[in-house]
Amino acid sequence: xxxxxxxxxxxxxxxxxxxxxxxxxxxxxxxxxxxxxxxxxxxxxxxxxxxxxxxxxxxxxxxxxxxxxxxxxxxxxxxxxxxxxxxxxxxxxxxxxxxxxxxxxxxxxxxxxxxxxxxxxxxxxxxxxxxxxxxxxxxxxxxxxxxxxxxxxxxxxxxxxxxxxxxxx
Amino acid sequence: xxxxxxxxxxxxxxxxxxxxxxxxxxxxxxxxxxxxxxxxxxxxxxxxxxxxxxxxxxxxxxxxxxxxxxxxxxxxxxxxxxxxxxxxxxxxxxxxxxxxxxxxxxxxxxxxxxxxxxxxxxxxxxxxxxxxxxxxxxxxxxxxxxxxxxxxxxxxxxxxxxxxxxxxxxxxxxxxxxxxxxxxxxxxxxxxxxxxxxxxxxxxxxxxxxxxxxxxxxxxxxxxxxxxxxxxxxxxxxxxxxxxxxxxxxxxxxxxxxxxxxxxxx
Numbered sequence: 001x002x003x004x005x006x007x008x009x010x011x012x013x014x015x016x017x018x019x020x021x022x023x024x025x026x027x028x029x030x031x032x033x034x035x036x037x038x039x040x041x042x043x044x045x046x047x048x049x050x051x052x053x054x055x056x057x058x059x060x061x062x063x064x065x066x067x068x069x070x071x072x073x074x075x076x077x078x079x080x081x082x083x084x085x086x087x088x089x090x091x092x093x094x095x096x097x098x099x100x101x102x103x104x105x106x107x108x109x110x111x112x113x114x115x116x117x118x119x120x121x122x123x124x125x126x127x128x129x130x131x132x133x134x135x136x137x138x139x140x141x142x143x144x145x146x147x148x149x150x151x152x153x154x155x156x157x158x159x160x161x162x163x164x165x166x167x168x169x
Numbered sequence: 170x171x172x173x174x175x176x177x178x179x180x181x182x183x184x185x186x187x188x189x190x191x192x193x194x195x196x197x198x199x200x201x202x203x204x205x206x207x208x209x210x211x212x213x214x215x216x217x218x219x220x221x222x223x224x225x226x227x228x229x230x231x232x233x234x235x236x237x238x239x240x241x242x243x244x245x246x247x248x249x250x251x252x253x254x255x256x257x258x259x260x261x262x263x264x265x266x267x268x269x270x271x272x273x274x275x276x277x278x279x280x281x282x283x284x285x286x287x288x289x290x291x292x293x294x295x296x297x298x299x300x301x302x303x304x305x306x307x308x309x310x311x312x313x314x315x316x317x318x319x320x321x322x323x324x325x326x327x328x329x330x331x332x333x334x335x336x337x338x339x340x341x342x343x344x345x346x347x348x349x350x351x352x353x354x355x356x357x358x359x360x361x362x363x364x365x366x367x368x369x370x371x372x373x374x375x376x377x378x379x380x381x382x383x384x385x386x387x388x389x390x391x392x393x394x395x396x397x398x399x400x401x402x403x404x405x406x407x408x409x410x411x412x413x414x415x416x417x418x419x420x421x422x423x424x425x426x427x428x429x430x431x432x433x434x435x
Contacts, residue, residue, distance in 0.1 A: 017418050027417065083334045085358035110375070117341055117350030118333075120358050121374040124388075132390065148411045155417065 025159035029072070029098070030151040031061040036071035038091065041078025043105040043137040050140035060147055068094040073150070074127075075143070079107035080120040092127045100154070102146050103129045106136045198224040198231075206281055210250050218242055229284045236272070236289040236297055243274060243287065244303045252276040252285055255304035258311065260318045262344045268293050270320050274300070296321035299328075317342035336361075349376055 106112030111121035257275040319340035
């Protein structure tokens with residue numbers, strides 16, 4: 001019979017980490033950022049590429065979920081039209097707290113090149129945004145960077161604070 | 170020798186070259202009889218209907234008809250002359266010129282390998298008869314025409330907006346419609362989601378694509394000089410590393426300074 005033996009003292013130190021509950025909770029949150037499967041335009045292609053094997057979002061704990069109830073991050077990937085704005089807002093409202101929003105690409109940030117009657121001039125007009133990603137479309141690396149910045153931001157926050165009133169709400 | 174002095178203040182606004190004798194080129198019109206198939210078809214059509222004008226443009230027969238005849242002529246073209254496919258239908262805005270819309274029906278005959286266009290003009294507040302009973306493709310095309318140009322269609326079974334939302338005001342493809350939208354369009358999403366009283370809180374749309382305000386940290390972040398939302402702008406260079414200084418537990422330390430930059434693809 002094979003003898004399974006792990007020498008904790010030798011391999012990776014004691015299996016003990018000293019920390020605060022706050023940090024532990026936020027560390028957990030930051031490493032399981034489930035994003036909403038929600039693509040609006042061509043940025044969604046880059047978002048899908050980020051989720052696929054080459055860039056592999058799963059290693060950050062970012063898994064795309066098809067339900068806003070299970071998602072914590074909303075990545076606004078693409079042009080938001082005025083017709084669609086109310087549905088974006090509804091999806092955002094359906095997400096449970098704590099929730100974060102990444103505005104991906106020029107169109108979502110400011111309306112981008114669609115300076116027209118039918119495009120929302122910046123998604124921050126309807127939902128509060130935590131991170132703005134420049135680019136048209138941003139490469140998957142940029143989205144990864146944004147997620148890492150968001151993780152860093154989440155780790156900074158306190159776990160049990162009341163949700164701060166965000167922009168426009 | 171010095172160059173002649175020119176006021177360059179508005180150099181980019183002014184056209185640097187204008188041809189006084191410029192005439193907008195129009196597509197040449199050929200006689201219907203120059204094409205055998207079209208000549209035959211037109212002869213057949215003329216037995217039953219009256220046409221204001223008929224000519225060939227770029228190898229396509231153009232028939233100009235009275236708007237009342239559209240249904241009869243299109244069903245004749247489909248049933249008798251084998252123009253079985255309505256590839257496009259829309260209207261263009263000539264309101265400023267003559268107070269009219271020009272409606273066109275682009276037809277294709279698979280068997281004859283010919284394209285034909287039927288055109289007619291209607292006044293602004295009149296309506297055109299629907300052809301969706303003849304060509305099914307006219308269903309959505311007529312709704313689009315109604316939605317974007319504002320042409321009324323009679324006897325369409327489901328005439329409502331198809332592209333713009335149902336509560337949209339105005340018809341965006343009219344020449345008089347402003348590119349950046351009228352007041353209702355500019356506040357559309359705010360009014361719909363939050364209500365009109367929220368207009369003051371959210372503020373008007375920022376329509377200048379070149380606008381950069383360095384002091385505004387609510388809407389802008391200067392790259393490498395990022396500060397928290399609404400804080401004072403700082404000249405100090407910020408270092409946005411992937412992790413905190415002291416690292417994150419259970420996660421490998423990963424710093425920009427330790428990362429390797431590849432100049433070529435592996």
